[in-house]
Amino acid sequence: MKYEELAKKAIEAKEKAVPTYSKFHVGAALLTEDDEVIIGGNIESASYGLTICAERTAVFTAVIEGKRKFKALAIASDAEGFTSPCGACRQVMLDQCGHDLDVVLVNKKNELKIYKLKELIPHSFDDSELR
Numbered sequence: 001m002k003y004e005e006l007a008k009k010a011i012e013a014k015e016k017a018v019p020t021y022s023k024f025h026v027g028a029a030l031l032t033e034d035d036e037v038i039i040g041g042n043i044e045s046a047s048y049g050l051t052i053c054a055e056r057t058a059v060f061t062a063v064i065e066g067k068r069k070f071k072a073l074a075i076a077s078d079a080e081g082f083t084s085p086c087g088a089c090r091q092v093m094l095d096q097c098g099h100d101l102d103v104v105l106v107n108k109k110n111e112l113k114i115y116k117l118k119e120l121i122p123h124s125f126d127d128s129e130l131r
Contacts, residue, residue, distance in 0.1 A: 001031060001035050001037070003072060003074065003102070003104045003112060003114065004110075004112065006029050006031050006037065006072060006074040006104055007029075007074045007076065007104055007106035007110065007112055009027075009029035009037050009039060009074065010027045010028055010029040010039070010054075010074035010075055010076040010104075010106060011027060011076045011106065012027065012029075012039070013027030013028060013029055013039035013040060013041050013054065013058075013076070014026060014027030014041060014054075014076050014077065014078070015027070015041075016039070016041040017041030017042045017043070017054060018041065018042070018043045018044060019042055019044050020044045020046075021044050021046070021048070022044060023078075024042070024077065024078050024079075025041070025042070025077065025078050026041065026042040026053065026054040026055075026075065026076070026077045026078075026083065027039065027040070027041050027054050027075070027076045027077075028040045028041070028053075028054035028055045028057065028058040028073060028074065028075050028076075029058065029073070029074045030058040030059060030062050030070055030072075030073045030097075031070060031071045031072045031073070031074075032062065032067045032069065032070055032071070033069035033070065033071060035071075036067070038058050038061050038062040038065070038067065039058055039061075040054045040055065040056070040057030040058030040059070040060075040061060041054050041057060042054045042057070043057065053085070053086060053088070053089050054075065055073060055075060055085045055089035055092070055093060056088070056089050056092050058073065059073075059089075059092055059093060059096050059097065060092075062096075063096055070096075070097040070098075070101055071101070071102060072101065072102035072103070072104055073093060073097065073101060073102075073103055073104065074104040074105075074106060075103070075104070075105055075106070076106045079107070079108075080107065080108055081107055082105040082106070082107050082113050083105065084103075084105060084120065085103065085120070090117070090120055090121045091121070091124075091125070093117055093121075094117060094121055094124055094126055095126070095127070097117065098117070099116070099117055099118040099124070099126075100116060100117070100118065101116070101117040102114055102115070102116065102117075103115045103116070103117055103120060
């Protein structure tokens, strides 16, 4: 799958988000090794700390469905520019998807920026630290 197509899936996922309080929609589309796309949207709670980001929604959904290997994750938001994953999402993405995951950011002009996750979370804490 081309990353432009994955970005479109993230834009579509953004419409499923439930940003009750912030009104800031974020969508994510996670590409598995077998080219399946799992989407996620941010879902907010009145207890703000319980809010979950789109990226974690997509990753957790994929994992619970038995997916374990991933190629890329695209992120789209309401921002004019590019929205990068928060620190919590970066850690979950690292834990479940690995350092070499491609992170595809898409802006409102449908322009893409692509990073390796290891670029977004340098000097990371991963399972090698737990041994």
